[in-house]
Amino acid sequence: MGRYIGRRLIQGLVVIFGVTVFVFVVTRLIGDPVKFMLPLSATPEQREARRDAMGLNDPLVQQFGRFLRDLVQGDLGESSYVRGTPALEVVFDYLPRTLQLVAVGMLLAIVLSIPLGVIASRKPGGTTDRVLTTLSLIGLSMPQFFLGYVLMIAFTVRLRWFETGPGGFMNLVLPSICLALPAVGRLAVVVRSAMIDELNSQYVKVAKAKGLTRRRILGVHALRNAGIPYVTLLGWEVIRAIAGYTVVVESVFNWPGLGFMASTAVKNQDFYLIQAIVFVVAVMVVLINIAVDIAYKLLDPRVKLS
Amino acid sequence: MSDEYTAQHADEEHATDDEAAIQGRPYEISAARRGGLFGELVRDKLGFASALFLTLLALAALFAPLLAPDDPNRGNLSRSMASPVWNGGSWSNPMGADWQGYDVLSRLLYGARTSLFIGLLVVALAGTFGIIVGVISGYKGGRVDRWLMGWVDVQVSFPGLLLAMLLVALVGGTVWTVAIILAVNGWMVYARMTRGVVLSVRERPFVEAAEMVGSSPLRVITKHVLPNLVTPLATLAVLEFARIILAEAALSFLGLGIQYPGVTWGLDIARAGDHELFGNQWLIIYPGLLLSLTVLAVNLLSSWLRVMLDPQEREKRYAASVTDKAGGM
Numbered sequence: 001m002g003r004y005i006g007r008r009l010i011q012g013l014v015v016i017f018g019v020t021v022f023v024f025v026v027t028r029l030i031g032d033p034v035k036f037m038l039p040l041s042a043t044p045e046q047r048e049a050r051r052d053a054m055g056l057n058d059p060l061v062q063q064f065g066r067f068l069r070d071l072v073q074g075d076l077g078e079s080s081y082v083r084g085t086p087a088l089e090v091v092f093d094y095l096p097r098t099l100q101l102v103a104v105g106m107l108l109a110i111v112l113s114i115p116l117g118v119i120a121s122r123k124p125g126g127t128t129d130r131v132l133t134t135l136s137l138i139g140l141s142m143p144q145f146f147l148g149y150v151l152m153i154a155f156t157v158r159l160r161w162f163e164t165g166p167g168g169f170m171n172l173v174l175p176s177i178c179l180a181l182p183a184v185g186r187l188a189v190v191v192r193s194a195m196i197d198e199l200n201s202q203y204v205k206v207a208k209a210k211g212l213t214r215r216r217i218l219g220v221h222a223l224r225n226a227g228i229p230y231v232t233l234l235g236w237e238v239i240r241a242i243a244g245y246t247v248v249v250e251s252v253f254n255w256p257g258l259g260f261m262a263s264t265a266v267k268n269q270d271f272y273l274i275q276a277i278v279f280v281v282a283v284m285v286v287l288i289n290i291a292v293d294i295a296y297k298l299l300d301p302r303v304k305l306s
Numbered sequence: 307m308s309d310e311y312t313a314q315h316a317d318e319e320h321a322t323d324d325e326a327a328i329q330g331r332p333y334e335i336s337a338a339r340r341g342g343l344f345g346e347l348v349r350d351k352l353g354f355a356s357a358l359f360l361t362l363l364a365l366a367a368l369f370a371p372l373l374a375p376d377d378p379n380r381g382n383l384s385r386s387m388a389s390p391v392w393n394g395g396s397w398s399n400p401m402g403a404d405w406q407g408y409d410v411l412s413r414l415l416y417g418a419r420t421s422l423f424i425g426l427l428v429v430a431l432a433g434t435f436g437i438i439v440g441v442i443s444g445y446k447g448g449r450v451d452r453w454l455m456g457w458v459d460v461q462v463s464f465p466g467l468l469l470a471m472l473l474v475a476l477v478g479g480t481v482w483t484v485a486i487i488l489a490v491n492g493w494m495v496y497a498r499m500t501r502g503v504v505l506s507v508r509e510r511p512f513v514e515a516a517e518m519v520g521s522s523p524l525r526v527i528t529k530h531v532l533p534n535l536v537t538p539l540a541t542l543a544v545l546e547f548a549r550i551i552l553a554e555a556a557l558s559f560l561g562l563g564i565q566y567p568g569v570t571w572g573l574d575i576a577r578a579g580d581h582e583l584f585g586n587q588w589l590i591i592y593p594g595l596l597l598s599l600t601v602l603a604v605n606l607l608s609s610w611l612r613v614m615l616d617p618q619e620r621e622k623r624y625a626a627s628v629t630d631k632a633g634g635m
Contacts, residue, residue, distance in 0.1 A: 015463040022464075023472065030476040141602035143552050143572075145559045146594035149579050153587050243465035248556050252579070262468055263560050266475045274472055281465045289463065 001297070005290065012286030019282040020275070024067060027271040028060060036269045037080045076279065077272035081265055087276035091258065095280065098257035101250070102241045104172055105179030109237065112184045114230075117191020118218065124196055132192070136185030144245060148178045148252035165254040175253040179245060183237045190233050194226035228300050235292030239285050353610025356603035363600060367418040374412035375399060378569045382407035387586065404589050405581055414596060416569035421551050421600065424485050424564075428550045429543050431489035436496025437535070441527055443497065444504030455501070458494045466491045470553070471562040479558075479565040488553055492546065499542055500535060507534050537615045541608055548604040555597055571597045 027033065034050050042050075051057050055066065070076070076087045120129040151174050155161045162174050198204060199222055207217045246259035254260070258277060265273040366373060375398060383406070389395035390402040390410075401410040443454040473487045507513060508531065516526050557563030558572030565573075571593035578589035 011459070012463075015460050018460050019464055019469075022469070026473065026476065137605060138598075138602065141548070141605055142598045143555050143559075143575075143594070143601070145556065145572075145579075146575060146590075146598060149575065149583070149590050149594065152583065153590070157584055157587070244467035247467060247471070248560065251560055263471065263562065266471045266562055269475060274468075278465060278468055278472075281468060282463075285463055285465065 005294070008290050008293065009286075012290065015286055016279070016282045019278055020071070021064075023275050023278050024064060025060070027274070028056070028063065031269060031271060033080070033269070033271045071279075076276040079265075079270055079273040079276075081268045081270040081273060087272045088280075090261065090273055091276045091280050094256065094258045094261045097255065098242070098246050098250070098259055101172060101175055101179060101246060101255060101257055102238065104176040105241065106183070106234070106238055108176055108180040109183040109187055110234070112180070113187035114191055114223075116184070117188040118195055118223070120188065120192045121195035121199065124192075129192070132188060136189050139182045139185030142182070144178060144182060145248050145252050147181060148175075148249060151178055152253070166256045171253075171255070175249050175255050178252065179241060179249050182245075183241075187230065187233060187237065190229050191226060194229050195222060198222040198225050224299065228296065231295050231299060232292060235288055235295075239288050242284055242288075243281050352606050356606040356610070359599065359603045360607065363418055363603075364422060366415055367422050370412075370415040370419050374409070374415045376409040376412045378408065378412040378416040379567050380408070401592070404578065405585075410589070410592060413569055413574055414571075414592060417571040417574060417593060418596070418600075420481060420564060420568060420570045421554065421597070424481060424488070424554045425547045425551045427481075427485040428488045428492065428554075429547050431485065432493040432546070433496050433539070433543055435489070436493035437500045437539070439493070440497040440500025440502075441504055441531070444501040445508065445523065445527060445531070451501075454497070458497050462494050464491075467553075467556070470557060471560065474557060474562045479563050479568070481564060481568060484554060484557065484563050488550055488557075492550065492553075495542060495546065496539070499538055503535050503538060504531055507531050540615060541612045544604060544608040544611060548601045548608070551597070551601055551604070 033056060034047050034054070038047060038050060048057075055063060058066075074088065079085050079087045079090045082090045116132055120126075120132040123129060152164060155174060156164055163171050164174055165171060204217055204222055207221055246257060247262050248259070249255070250257045250260035251263055258281075262274070262277050264270075265277060382403070385399060385403045386405050386407045388399050388403040388407075391397060391400050393402070395402055399409050399411070401414070403409055404413075439454055439458075443451045470487050470491050473490075474484060477483050477487075513526060513530050516530050521529070554563055554570065555572030555575075558565075558568075558570045559576045561573075561576065563572060564570045574593040575590055575597075578593070582589045
């Protein structure tokens with residue numbers, strides 16, 4: 001187990017390194033970090049001088065060496081959009097609100113998807129089952145930002161139940177629902193088919209024959225085994241949320257988290273901030289992946305980690 | 307709990323259990339049987355309706371220049387917020403105009419053009435590249451395989467949307483750049499699937515036989531290996547088509563996808579969302595609904611396709627419908 005985690009960590013480092021190099025090369029080769037740093041009226045000479053001062057005219061390898069040395073010391077440069085603040089500091093300012101959103105959204109997805117999947121699995125092909133399958137298909141097909149607007153039109157504009165934008169917990173309700181709903185569809189379908197498989201297996205029949213209550217069969221035996229594919233997908237959902245969905249959801253609802261900051265940074269070509277965001281996101285993705293594998297192992301002792 | 311089980315339910319369960327022993331996939335049979343012939347028809351109807359919808363959409367997209375009442379990028383403030391025909395508007399703007407005086411119908415039509423074109427282009431680009439990598443990886447094996455699949459593993463762990471946003475911001479958002487960026491981001495599924503099929507096929511006797519009679523590797527691949535890929539790839543490509551349409555819309559929505567003068571639904575949802583959230587919300591709903599329906603139709607079509615391309619599934623459905631008729635359910 002320890003050796004396995006060690007190997008996964010090394011694999012993870014390769015991913016993080018790959019992403020970092022990719023962003024570094026792409027921003028230095030195609031982009032111009034100085035473009036948005038100076039006022040529009042700056043002359044080409046002034047821009048060139050700034051590039052020289054920042055070492056952007058040195059050979060790429062030399063720049064990369066400097067970049068790595070700073071990275072090891074936890075320095076990813078200064079943000080140009082949030083002027084004068086270290087990029088990593090900006091990331092950690094905005095990250096908590098994204099984590100809040102992901103935590104509430106995923107909790108909501110779990111709380112909704114398990115009962116829905118279990119109910120649907122009781123009568124495959126029944127009305128509940130068909131309603132659920134249809135709803136999850138619609139959830140899959142509806143773009144998240146459109147879902148966000150529909151929620152906002154209904155609950156903010158018409159009913160005036162929730163405000164949106166930065167603020168307290170009430171302002172988090174609609175973004176969390178928007179983040180959760182597509183995931184509920186995908187997760188409930190997995191619960192459903194895993195439960196059907198488990199309920200048709202031999203050990204459940206034995207448990208029934210022994211006279212165990214339905215609740216005990218469901219809760220203790222079947223649900224636990226159905227949990228294995230569920231955890232994998234849930235990990236995938238969390239990763240997708242952090243590395244993509246929150247960017248969209250936060251933009252729709254003006255929720256000032258890291259995703260919102262990411263699109264702002266990209267639009268303002270704030271390359272140091274982008275580098276820092278991508279770096280932190282990649283680290284989180286790698287760690288969640290490893291956590292999912294360990295959870296997998298804990299749920300199913302038969303799984304050999306290799 | 308016994309009270310949740312009626313006698314009939316228990317009987318049915320026995321029946322499905324027996325079928326489970328024979329077929330190995332009990333729930334689909336029982337689902338088909340309980341749905342009966344009607345359920346079967348409904349499912350085919352959905353597939354048919356989706357195909358019809360997509361055909362119409364594709365035709366509308368193809369002939370958008372002929373069908374559109376106006377240039378989608380011609381603003382005209384004198385007709386700002388013009389009403390649609392059914393609200394007393396004129397036929398020159400059948401679905402009305404937005405706050406800048408853009409003709410709504412024209413923008414929807416050209417938006418369809420962009421979405422479908424990008425979907426096709428990306429599936430073609432990413433599919434070609436992914437299949438080539440997958441075939442090489444699966445056929446060569448050994449170190450080549452390890453390196454290529456290592457590359458796939460690493461890239462799968464990349465935060466794709468963030469990098470796509472960054473690339474679009476750097477190179478600019480046109481239909482072609484966005485398509486290439488999305489393809490660079492999404493070829494890995496094809497590579498993995500192709501490799502899997504190649505690995506399982508190349509050990510089979512007919513491939514060994516072909517190699518033994520002296521067929522060249524290229525001939526073995528094109529004549530004996532690739533045909534086995536058609537069915538799984540068709541289903542995957544259709545699903546990916548839907549995913550790509552959503553990805554393009556999300557990028558364009560963020561303002562980091564296709565940009566003016568490009569016309570896309572994602573961009574229109576963002577424009578209307580910024581401007582008309584408290585005003586004429588139909589301007590958000592039209593492109594949003596069209597986008598959702600398109601993706602829904604593609605998803606429905608893909609599940610229909612999966613059944614149609616799988617002879618075993620088709621036989622099962624046929625058998626289920628026959629037993630239903632005989633049983634008079």
